[in-house]
Amino acid sequence: MTRGLTPATKMGLSISIATGLYxxxxxxxxxxxxxxxxxxxxLSALMFTGGSQFAFIGVISGGGAGSAAxxxxxxxxxxxxxxxxxxxQTLRPHGRHVPWMAQVTIDESTAVSLGQAGxxxxxxxxxxxxxxxxxxxxxxxxxxxxxGERMGDPAAWxxxxxxxxxxxxxxxxxxxxxxxxxxxxxxxxxxxxAVPVSAPGLPILITAVAAALYAVFxxxxxxxxxxxxxxxxxxxxxx
Amino acid sequence: xxxxxxxxxxxxxxxxxxxxxxxxxxxxxxxxxxMTHVASTLTVALLASLVTVNAFTSGQELxxxxxxxxxxxxxxxxxxxxxxxxxxxxGALAAVLLRATGLAA
Numbered sequence: 001m002t003r004g005l006t007p008a009t010k011m012g013l014s015i016s017i018a019t020g021l022y023x024x025x026x027x028x029x030x031x032x033x034x035x036x037x038x039x040x041x042x043l044s045a046l047m048f049t050g051g052s053q054f055a056f057i058g059v060i061s062g063g064g065a066g067s068a069a070x071x072x073x074x075x076x077x078x079x080x081x082x083x084x085x086x087x088x089q090t091l092r093p094h095g096r097h098v099p100w101m102a103q104v105t106i107d108e109s110t111a112v113s114l115g116q117a118g119x120x121x122x123x124x125x126x127x128x129x130x131x132x133x134x135x136x137x138x139x140x141x142x143x144x145x146x147x148g149e150r151m152g153d154p155a156a157w158x159x160x161x162x163x164x165x166x167x168x169x170x171x172x173x174x175x176x177x178x179x180x181x182x183x184x185x186x187x188x189x190x191x192x193x194a195v196p197v198s199a200p201g202l203p204i205l206i207t208a209v210a211a212a213l214y215a216v217f218x219x220x221x222x223x224x225x226x227x228x229x230x231x232x233x234x235x236x237x238x239x
Numbered sequence: 240x241x242x243x244x245x246x247x248x249x250x251x252x253x254x255x256x257x258x259x260x261x262x263x264x265x266x267x268x269x270x271x272x273x274m275t276h277v278a279s280t281l282t283v284a285l286l287a288s289l290v291t292v293n294a295f296t297s298g299q300e301l302x303x304x305x306x307x308x309x310x311x312x313x314x315x316x317x318x319x320x321x322x323x324x325x326x327x328x329x330g331a332l333a334a335v336l337l338r339a340t341g342l343a344a
Contacts, residue, residue, distance in 0.1 A: 089256065
């Protein structure tokens with residue numbers, strides 16, 4: 001069945017199935033958070049960026065306001081702008097494709113694309129993962145939302161465990177050297193410290209602002225490295 | 240439409256606008272090492288923050304329950320280079336087993 005598929009297509013398909021199934025977890029947790037079916041479907045079809053979607057329903061289920069959910073989801077989505085830049089840089093898309101390519105510019109499609117060698121494979125990786133995740137994520141969101149209404153507690157199905165595993169699974173490949181490991185540990189500690197003293201959703205924002213400030217500061221203290229492109233090559237390895 | 244639905248719509252539009260933004264950045268700016276550096280740092284920090292929130296919190300409380308077992312099981316699967324799909328399933332299975340055996344809440 002997989003004969004004739006290129007490595008990029010195979011990787012794109014497997015990440016599509018993995019992430020798509022995870023949509024069950026999103027659909028069920030969204031209903032459990034108090035959203036209705038249409039609100040859940042709208043988040044997957046229109047927002048379509050997993051981290052932001054989970055952040056949005058996480059704030060709501062924690063009793064947070066819609067405005068706080070909006071802020072958390074939007075800030076978490078900022079990285080997609082960076083992915084868009086990277087995809088524009090490597091795939092050099094025609095202007096007429098940009099509107100729909102932007103919608104499928106997410107962690108998975110970018111990661112699969114950046115992981116390939118050669119422009120053809122990079123394109124196939126982006127399109128397979130982008131379109132594959134979009135279709136399956138939305139399909140399984142609906143299934144999860146319908147099941148979720150009946151099963152009540154997603155924890156009984158281990159879906160909260162699946163969510164934890166899915167996030168560590170996205171983080172893990174980025175922990176390729178000491179620096180990202182230290183950033184991840186610092187971010188986890190800062191988040192844990194912020195949880196009891198701030199509104200739901202805010203710990204993630206606080207951590208993001210701290211990380212961005214740290215990144216700007218750490219570059220300014222090492223001008224030689226940026227002048228010679230040292231940091232860029234390190235970042236590309238991490239991506 | 241309820242107030243929540245308006246916030247959902249606003250969030251969806253903002254998410255799309257943010258995605259689109261990346262494609263309108265001139266290539267000169269894209270080559271800025273600062274941008275790449277901030278982006279990669281932010282991504283790692285955000286994912287680590289999400290792991291923490293999903294594994295250890297319930298509302299504004301820090302809690303230890305079956306999800307920490309899911310995290311540990313997922314990490315073991317990752318160390319053994321399991322495919323992403325398997326990692327997610329292992330996490331779910333660990334949470335289910337810990338609760339079924341009464342070892343964790």
